[in-house]
Every structure is written in structure tokens, then in C-alpha cells.
Amino acid sequence: MFRMDWLQLFFLHPVSLYQGAAFPFAFLFNYLCIMDSFSIRARYLFLLAGGGVLALVAMGPYALLIFIPTVCAVALFSLHGPQEVHRLTFFFQMGWQTLCHLGLHYTEYYLQEPPPMRFYIVLSSLMLLTQRVTSLSLDICEGKVEAATGGIHNRSSRTLPYFSYLLFFPALLGGPLCSFQRFQACVERSSSLYPTISFWALAWRGLQIVGLECLKVVLRRVVSAGAGLDDCQQLECVCIMWSTAGLFKLTYYSHWILDDSLLYAAGFGSEVDQKSGEEGYTPDGDMWTLETTHKISLFARHWNRSTARWLRRLIFQNSRRWPVGQTFAFSAWWHGLHPGQVFGFLCWSVMVEADYLIHTFANEYISSWPLRLLYRALTWAHTQLIIAYVMLAVEGRSLASLCRLCCSYNSIFPGVYCVLLFLLAKRKQKCN
Structure with missing residues (x-):
């Protein structure tokens, strides 16, 4: 049973299956590039x-x-x-x-x-x-x-x-997004400079994928054993939201590692020399930062990092007013404008604005290390819960799923940040 669940969760996923089938051709391309006749x-x-x-x-x-x-x-x-x-x-x-x-x-x-x-x-x-x-x-x-x-x-x-x-x-x-300059530099490098594939680098990526998929199987059983958002009560809703968002995160992490492995096998990965290209290689997954940060703004910059860099260059840097709001609004458009996506990305933009003000206020008034430690622990938990809330809204997509989420006990977490945003923005206005 465990083996069948594991196969269904990852290797039988259509995109993963096609990505896996592309590996022999990536190896072949890498080998042919080393040959002078190619x-x-x-x-x-x-x-x-x-x-x-x-x-x-x-x-x-x-x-x-x-x-x-x-x-x-x-x-x-x-x-x-x-x-x-x-x-x-x-x-x-x-x-x-x-x-x-x-x-x-x-x-x-x-x-x-x-x-x-x-x-x-x-x-x-x-x-x-x-x-x-x-x-x-x-x-x-x-x-x-x-x-x-x-x-x-x-x-x-x-x-x-x-x-x-x-x-x-x-x-x-x-x-991850590879710039045209980097792509061209990788393709046109001389055969003697073309990178050889490290078996251990690919094996380490494979072990990471297997570990994430095993965690997914365990977490999926925990989620399926519990009640849904319709039937949950108070703290039970929080556990359901957190564990369901954890499933989505693990899925993203494993796919990002697989995609990175395929690019590496073809000679475009993170171990490739970056001197010739203007922009270096940016892997999408940074699990350590994403799971330990207590800042929503930092999470936004490190979640799907190449996409975040692309959005920053395309929208944020060219926006004269409300750059954060415009960036997240465009992200909702790019994702497809489903009701849950529109709500989720706009909610995320408000949370980022609140996050800036909250941490600025805390840096001014919290000086002792015990209070700073307590503050970091509380904001870490709140950040993870808000991200889980946003993730369920975006992944749910439909209006019915969004209504269930908004009517659940979980709405208190973004609500707290909205109140703090209002109070701190008013305070900042008075100081100015």
C-alpha cells in the first residue's frame, strides 16, 4: 500500500512522468556537447x-x-x-x-x-x-x-x-527561468568547457525527492484522517489548514528539485559556470529559508525565486504607485484569475505591506533578547499560518472553496495583520 501511494503521488503525476522521460535526452545532449563533432x-x-x-x-x-x-x-x-x-x-x-x-x-x-x-x-x-x-x-x-x-x-x-x-x-x-544570455552562453561554450555530470549531485537530488515524497505520504494520511474545513472547529481548523498547505509545499519542493535535476543533467544547472552570463542560475526551491523565516516579505521573495525575480523586473521596478499591489495583481492575472487566486494574491500583497510596518515597529521598540526571541517565534508561527491561508485560497481556486476558507476559524490570522496594518499606517501618518 505504501509503495502504491508513493507511486501515485509522484512518479505517476503526468508532468513528473514526462520530465523523467526527458532525462535520457538531457544526458545525450550533455554527452554530444562534449564531443567536438557536435x-x-x-x-x-x-x-x-x-x-x-x-x-x-x-x-x-x-x-x-x-x-x-x-x-x-x-x-x-x-x-x-x-x-x-x-x-x-x-x-x-x-x-x-x-x-x-x-x-x-x-x-x-x-x-x-x-x-x-x-x-x-x-x-x-x-x-x-x-x-x-x-x-x-x-x-x-x-x-x-x-x-x-x-x-x-x-x-x-x-x-x-x-x-x-x-x-x-x-x-x-x-x-526556473533561465535568461537568454545564460542559455546562449551555455549552448555556445566550447566542448572542453562543457560540464560533466556528477553522479553524486544527481543522487543527492534523488534522495531529497524520495524523502519529500515519503513525508507527503505520511502527511496525506494525517490530512485524510481529519475533518474538512466544513466540519472543523477552532484549533482543529488551524491544524487542517497547516497540514494541507504542507502537502502543497512538499509537492512544490519535490517538483522544483526534479526540474533543477533535469536542467543540471542537460548542462544548464546550478553547478555550471556563471561567469559568461549576466544573471546567475536561481533555483526555485529554498526550503530552509521558506520554513524558517518569520517575515512574509522574505517568504514572497524566496518562494519560486526565479518567478519572483521575473515579477520584480517586469512589474515591481516599473510601477510608480503601489508596486507591491500591482505585482501581486499581475501575478493573479498570470495564474489565471480564478476567484481564489485573485483573493489569495491580493491578500498576500496586503500581508506583505503589514509585514513591513510590523517589523519596522518591532525593530524600534523591542530591544531585549528574550522579547526578541519571543517576538520571532510568534511572528514565525503567524507567518507560516498566513502563508498556509493564502496557499489554500490560491490552490482551491473556486468560489465555493474560497467561501469555506473565509468562513473558517483561520481567517483570524490575516485579520490580525489587517488590524495591525491599519493601526501602524495611521501611526506612521501621524508621525509624518
Whole structure:
């Protein structure tokens, strides 16, 4: 029974299954790059062909929803100047992704039918494609990457790396955002500098995945043995929320490690030399920081770190007013605008604003170490509970699930921070 649960929880998950099937091709790509006969153009074609095949196998006919925006994005990169390309690609890509999410809304909420699993895989891959498209368009706009304009020869030499970057198979279904500069530097490095794969590094990642999946099995049994949010009372609701959020966290952690392992096997991972690229490799998972921090703002910056960096560059740094609110609002749009997601991300933005004021006030008035220790313990527990609340809202997605969560005893935790935000903001206004 234990073995079957473990298989169902991880290895039989569709995305994990396809990611696992891509490992032999990642090893093959790494091996061929070490060979002198494997040209740079052949490397780009291998990554592009692998992405195309993986998309067709994982998504079936729905793969067209990935191929069409990819071709359109490369066309926009080639036909428009650096000053226009980001705005045009941003609105096209987000518009296309929003239409696909609206199709999911129509199927789930209007037709009351479960969408095909392959459509969910497409939406997940499309969100990652949006990251790569907008990251590359920003690089072109800022002059970090040369635009594919000019003569026919110049365009053809630039468009192949663009296509390969947008569809390269190690990052098609998951993984942290890799900048185009880093991607290009990794592909075009000489054979003598191409990294060899460490068996122990991959074995350590595998052990971490196994450990997380075993914890998931235990926690899942604890959650299934308890009551739901409809039937719980007071502290029981807190335990249910915390343990359910723990299941989501463990799932994310194991998938992030798997995605990181696939990138490492192909030569794009964290152990690769970072001197040639402007941006270093940023793994999505930082379990120690996420589980020990007592600051919601720090949790937000370290949860899915490459996405957090992308949102900061794309939205936060370009927002003149309410940058935190705009960033989380855009994140809700990017995730699909389900009722639970809209509420969850907006609630998270309010909690981040409250977190800044609370810790600023505490640093001014709490000086003795026993009180600081007590304060850190209380804010750690409160941070984890608020994050669990937000996570259940976002993952629940539907309005019915959101209503159950809001009507439960757990709403007291974000409520406390909302009251503190009001009081401290009023105090700050008076001081100013």
C-alpha cells in the first residue's frame, strides 16, 4: 500500500512522468556537447527538436497552443525595433495566455466539465513560455541582447537561438527561468568547457525527492484522517489548514528539485559556470529559508525565486504607485484569475505591506533578547499560518472553496495583520 501511494503521488503525476522521460535526452545532449563533432547549430536544433517532440507527446493536439505564440513572438522580435518589441510581445503573449485561461474557466465553471489533463499541462507550459518571451523582450529592449533585425543572414542566425530558447526541452514543462544570455552562453561554450555530470549531485537530488515524497505520504494520511474545513472547529481548523498547505509545499519542493535535476543533467544547472552570463542560475526551491523565516516579505521573495525575480523586473521596478499591489495583481492575472487566486494574491500583497510596518515597529521598540526571541517565534508561527491561508485560497481556486476558507476559524490570522496594518499606517501618518 505504501509503495502504491508513493507511486501515485509522484512518479505517476503526468508532468513528473514526462520530465523523467526527458532525462535520457538531457544526458545525450550533455554527452554530444562534449564531443567536438557536435556543432553549435546542431546543439540549438537538438534542444528545439526535443522541445517540439516533448510538447507533442505531453500535450497532443493542444501543443499548437504553445507553437503558435512561439512563432508569433519570434516574428515580433524580428520585425520590430528594440523600443517597441517589449510592449507588443507582452500584450500579445498575455492576451493569448488569458484566452487559454478563459477557455479553462468556461469548461470548469460554465460547462461543469473537467478539462483534459493535457490542457492543464499546456497552461502550465504557456505560463513558463510567457516568462521566457517577456524576459527576452526586456533584454532586447534594454540592449542586453541584439535584436534579429537587418539582413536575411542576420535574422536567420538570430531566430534559431530564439526558437530554441523558447522551446528547449529541459525547461518546457518546468524549471526556473533561465535568461537568454545564460542559455546562449551555455549552448555556445566550447566542448572542453562543457560540464560533466556528477553522479553524486544527481543522487543527492534523488534522495531529497524520495524523502519529500515519503513525508507527503505520511502527511496525506494525517490530512485524510481529519475533518474538512466544513466540519472543523477552532484549533482543529488551524491544524487542517497547516497540514494541507504542507502537502502543497512538499509537492512544490519535490517538483522544483526534479526540474533543477533535469536542467543540471542537460548542462544548464546550478553547478555550471556563471561567469559568461549576466544573471546567475536561481533555483526555485529554498526550503530552509521558506520554513524558517518569520517575515512574509522574505517568504514572497524566496518562494519560486526565479518567478519572483521575473515579477520584480517586469512589474515591481516599473510601477510608480503601489508596486507591491500591482505585482501581486499581475501575478493573479498570470495564474489565471480564478476567484481564489485573485483573493489569495491580493491578500498576500496586503500581508506583505503589514509585514513591513510590523517589523519596522518591532525593530524600534523591542530591544531585549528574550522579547526578541519571543517576538520571532510568534511572528514565525503567524507567518507560516498566513502563508498556509493564502496557499489554500490560491490552490482551491473556486468560489465555493474560497467561501469555506473565509468562513473558517483561520481567517483570524490575516485579520490580525489587517488590524495591525491599519493601526501602524495611521501611526506612521501621524508621525509624518
